[in-house]
Amino acid sequence: xxxxxxxxxxxxxxxxxxxxxxxxxxxxxxxxxxxxxxxxxxxxxxxxxxxxxxxxxxxxxxxxxxxxxxxxxxxxxxxxxxxxxxxxxxxxxxxxxxxxxxxxxxxxxxxxxxxxxxxxxxxxxxxxxxxxxxxxxxxxxxxxxxxxxxxxxxxxxxxxxxxxxxxxxxxxxxxxxxxxxxxxxxxxxxxxxxxxxxxxxxxxxxxxxxxxxxxxxxxxxxxxxxxxxxxxxxxxxxxxxxxxxxxxxxxxxxxxxxxxxxxxxxxxxxxxxxxxxxxxxxxxxxxxxxxxxxxxxxxxxxxxxxxxxxxxxxxxxxxxxxxxxxxxxxxxxxxxxxxxxx
Amino acid sequence: xxxxxxxxxxxxxxxxxxxxxxxxxxxxxxxxxxxxxxxxxxxxxxxxxxxxxxxxxxxxxxxxxxxxxxxxxxxxxxxxxxxxxxxxxxxxxxxxxxxxxxxxxxxxxxxxxxxxxxxxxxxxxxxxxxxxxxxxxxxxxxxxxxxxxxxxxxxxxxxxxxxxxxxxxxxxxxxxxxxxxxxxxxxxxxxxxxxxxxxxxxxxxxxxxxxxxxxxxxxxxxxxxxxxxxxxxxxxxxxxxxxxxxxxxxxxxxxxxxxxxxxxxxxxxxxxxxxxxxxxxxxxxxxxxxxxxxxxxxxxxxxxxxxxxxxxxxxxxxxxxxxxxxxxxxxxxxxxxxxxxx
DNA sequence: TTGTATGCGTTATCAT
DNA sequence: ATGATAACGCATACAA
Numbered sequence: 284x285x286x287x288x289x290x291x292x293x294x295x296x297x298x299x300x301x302x303x304x305x306x307x308x309x310x311x312x313x314x315x316x317x318x319x320x321x322x323x324x325x326x327x328x329x330x331x332x333x334x335x336x337x338x339x340x341x342x343x344x345x346x347x348x349x350x351x352x353x354x355x356x357x358x359x360x361x362x363x364x365x366x367x368x369x370x371x372x373x374x375x376x377x378x379x380x381x382x383x384x385x386x387x388x389x390x391x392x393x394x395x396x397x398x399x400x401x402x403x404x405x406x407x408x409x410x411x412x413x414x415x416x417x418x419x420x421x422x423x424x425x426x427x428x429x430x431x432x433x434x435x436x437x438x439x440x441x442x443x444x445x446x447x448x449x450x451x452x453x454x455x456x457x458x459x460x461x462x463x464x465x466x467x468x469x470x471x472x473x474x475x476x477x478x479x480x481x482x483x484x485x486x487x488x489x490x491x492x493x494x495x496x497x498x499x500x501x502x503x504x505x506x507x508x509x510x511x512x513x514x515x516x517x518x519x520x521x522x523x524x525x526x527x528x529x530x531x532x533x534x535x536x537x538x539x540x541x542x543x544x545x546x547x548x549x550x551x552x553x554x555x556x557x558x559x560x561x562x563x564x565x566x567x568x569x570x571x572x573x574x575x576x577x578x579x580x581x582x583x584x585x586x587x588x589x590x591x592x593x594x595x596x597x598x599x600x601x602x603x604x605x606x607x608x609x610x611x612x613x614x615x616x617x618x619x620x621x622x623x624x625x
Numbered sequence: 626x627x628x629x630x631x632x633x634x635x636x637x638x639x640x641x642x643x644x645x646x647x648x649x650x651x652x653x654x655x656x657x658x659x660x661x662x663x664x665x666x667x668x669x670x671x672x673x674x675x676x677x678x679x680x681x682x683x684x685x686x687x688x689x690x691x692x693x694x695x696x697x698x699x700x701x702x703x704x705x706x707x708x709x710x711x712x713x714x715x716x717x718x719x720x721x722x723x724x725x726x727x728x729x730x731x732x733x734x735x736x737x738x739x740x741x742x743x744x745x746x747x748x749x750x751x752x753x754x755x756x757x758x759x760x761x762x763x764x765x766x767x768x769x770x771x772x773x774x775x776x777x778x779x780x781x782x783x784x785x786x787x788x789x790x791x792x793x794x795x796x797x798x799x800x801x802x803x804x805x806x807x808x809x810x811x812x813x814x815x816x817x818x819x820x821x822x823x824x825x826x827x828x829x830x831x832x833x834x835x836x837x838x839x840x841x842x843x844x845x846x847x848x849x850x851x852x853x854x855x856x857x858x859x860x861x862x863x864x865x866x867x868x869x870x871x872x873x874x875x876x877x878x879x880x881x882x883x884x885x886x887x888x889x890x891x892x893x894x895x896x897x898x899x900x901x902x903x904x905x906x907x908x909x910x911x912x913x914x915x916x917x918x919x920x921x922x923x924x925x926x927x928x929x930x931x932x933x934x935x936x937x938x939x940x941x942x943x944x945x946x947x948x949x950x951x952x953x954x955x956x957x958x959x960x961x962x963x964x965x966x967x
Numbered sequence: 968t969t970g971t972a973t974g975c976g977t978t979a980t981c982a983t
Numbered sequence: 984a985t986g987a988t989a990a991c992g993c994a995t996a997c998a999a
Binding site: 644 | 978
């Protein structure tokens with residue numbers, strides 16, 4: 284751990300003063316070519332690296348953005364984080380990452396820690412836990428904030444459209460002739476689940492049909508076993524012929540149950556999944572799925588933050604919404620026993 | 626952006642000096658209960674948050690660890706990063722994350738940036754690109770370093786065992802009766818691929834058989850299409866009856882080719898994959914795979930770093946090696962036409 | 968154009 | 984036990 288070289292060292296080596304070193308290295312206008320040359324040379328010789336802490340302390344900013352995620356175990360986050368990091372790196376900012384591991388209390392702790400870190404801003408992908416009121420939790424801070432997937436009025440935010448997405452997916456199945464369509468989604472009592480159910484209802488209504496809520500089982504948690512829910516669905520007197528399943532872990536359970544009951548996809552049963560990274564590729568058959576461009580979500584959040592930092596605080600809040608796309612795989616067909624099949 | 630409250634503000638509010646505030650808040654021995662109470666109270670009233678930058682500047686450490694990853698698009702990294710973050714958070718350290726996006730030149734840039742960030746240490750999961758010599762690249766720095774998946778003598782490092790893993794996988798297939806076993810892996814000319822091929826050879830040798838290198842096609846990149854390689858393999862006069870495929874993207878292509886040729890797994894063809902997060906669950910049938918506990922990799926790296934920080938610099942280097950486990954799915958069976966099947 | 972001096976917010980040392 | 988002061992490394996306002 285050798286002592287690091289500072290402006291003073293460079294100044295001494297170049298035979299000038301520390302102030303001149305700073306000016307020369309930061310490209311000040313009023314610096315003679317001779318001095319600049321001397322300084323640049325000495326800096327390189329000594330391997331000078333300006334101390335970001337000291338510079339940040341002096342300048343009042345760190346060029347670092349914090350990112351608080353609710354739970355990195357969720358496969359969705361990897362791509363979002365990558366998107367944030369990428370966009371930030373393009374603009375010379377660094378990313379400080381913290382994970383709440385799904386615990387709301389840790390979200391609070393992390394945010395407090397962030398406030399001490401002299402961050403230029405914080406990107407938050409927080410839990411939907413109702414006990415967390417954005418206003419009380421993050422209000423009264425002096426950090427620029429960008430929310431991901433939290434539609435709070437008066438804040439910069441990137442939102443994931445779900446209602447129309449579910450409408451698309453459900454309509455796709457209705458068009459194939461399905462009428463008994465199951466929907467498995469976590470957190471029906473929170474916004475994401477509620478929006479999804481609403482889109483599901485929309486599709487039925489627009490088709491002049493009535494949605495049957497018995498086909499939307501209530502899940503306890505995103506980690507709950509989707510297999511058991513699927514069993515209950517299939518044990519209904521009139522079981523569903525198709526499933527829209529939003530949740531990586533839920534899906535694996537549901538697929539397992541289908542295999543156990545020897546229901547072939549798509550011949551006996553149709554499935555639409557949520558499109559995480561490589562899922563379509565591994566599934567056999569490839570799954571039709573709702574796909575969100577997750578790196579774009581991260582990039583959008585980062586761009587909102589950079590925009591906020593570069594502009595006066597009076598800049599009005601912006602809301603970016605990202606749509607889902609229905610990627611057609613080979614997991615959907617007409618319901619069994621229908622006569623419009625190929 | 627309200628001006629933040631500093632020790633001076635707290636001191637004024639409590640009617641004491643800044644020095645006393647610092648002592649009181651940092652739990653110094655020599656502080657009267659009365660003063661401590663006054664200070665604690667004032668600090669809470671004003672919502673005082675110590676400035677980590679200033680503190681770091683003064684103390685010479687930031688409680689922040691940098692992590693440099695080669696390419697976050699690789700699905701393996703999410704879990705490793707999560708493991709690092711988790712372990713660091715348990716010890717009050719923060720994680721600064723940077724991604725080289727697979728570009729070696731960016732690795733260099735990032736490391737330079739890290740050197741300026743007053744980090745306490747850096748965890749590196751760098752590329753295997755031969756042009757990157759660890760010695761010239763990272764040597765001569767004064768930062769504690771921990772390498773992930775880079776077996777460099779004289780450095781703290783977490784290594785992924787591959788040779789024995791491939792031996793296990795290959796032996797599993799040999800035991801089932803397979804003799805023509807394909808191996809698809811990226812980067813045969815670098816260490817990971819080489820080690821794998823060695824383990825593959827080991828298994829054959831230990832079974833008294835000779836491995837046939839024609840079953841190990843050369844892949845250009847981990848993003849290359851495994852489907853085309855699979856086609857070439859199946860077009861051999863004596864095509865393989867089983868495949869060990871190490872690479873998420875390569876696998877999806879290989880599976881696609883098997884589907885196209887109407888080869889059923891495991892009836893007509895056996896497959897062993899590399900176990901990324903949720904893969905086994907989605908694949909149909911569930912895949913037998915080689916699984917590494919990736920969060921443990923991250924945690925181990927973080928622990929090596931913390932150990933290094935807490936101890937004198939004379940501490941000898943440590944090498945941690947993580948084994949793979951062969952998780953039995955339903956994708957392996959006897960070769961077609963064999964007589965020892967069920 | 969360059970040197971000098973000051974302060975960013977902390978903590979540690981030295982007085983008292 | 985507490986107050987005063989200096990220093991961490993840097994950038995800038997001001998002086999020359």
